[in-house]
Amino acid sequence: MEYRYGRYYTGHTITAESAELPVSLEAVRMQLRMDDLRHDDEYLIMQIKAQCALIEKQYQCALLTKTVVEHHSRFPQYSTDTLFVSGIGPVNSITSIQYYDDGNTLQTWASTEWNFTASSGGANITLKPDYSWPTNLANRPDAVIVTYSAGYGTGPSALPPNITAGILSRIARAYTNREDSREEGMSMSDVLLQPLKRWI
DSSP, X not given: OEEETTEEEEEEEEEEOOXXXXXXXXXXXXXXXXXXXXXXXXXXXXXXXXHHHHHXXXXXXOSSOEEEEEEESSOOSSXXXXXXXXXXXXXXXXXXXXEEBTTSOEEEOOGGGEEEEEOSSSEEEEEOTTOXXXXXXXSSTTSEEEEEEESSOSSGGGSOHHHHHHHHHHHHHHHHOOSOXXXXXXXXXXXXXXXXXXXX
């Protein structure tokens, strides 16, 4: 179990991925100056998937919309405390908050009792006036389950231009240099992708 900044975060899983690619095959062909060629399309699609997966892992982000299920071992202790959700960002909406009660029965916490506010690092869940955090929790690492939607949108056009440019730059570098190479310092794609870094 990991205790981070007052939160008993224990992990997350992604239960639904976007069917779209974060950048289109046509955009990659244009980046490589081979927009009239099709002979390497299968390899390019593999590179799009591989490089985008690497970026999402590196920055703990969702490029396109995903459904994330995040686990915490407990709720905050005090009514003024915040339940911070940050496994994957950016967080768009909270689908549900559930918890296992002390009888190990899964309960859904009514959305009328809490507020949700997106932040640069994730999402803050706070209590509405006159409500308190559930206290009759089971002793298990996934006692609290927050399901939410994360990502910039459903298609490539939703991504900020700098992120698209960073992805295309990484794909082009991987396409040109197909074997391992020694990297020193920050590359242009690293600079372009810096806004993805979350300070939490």
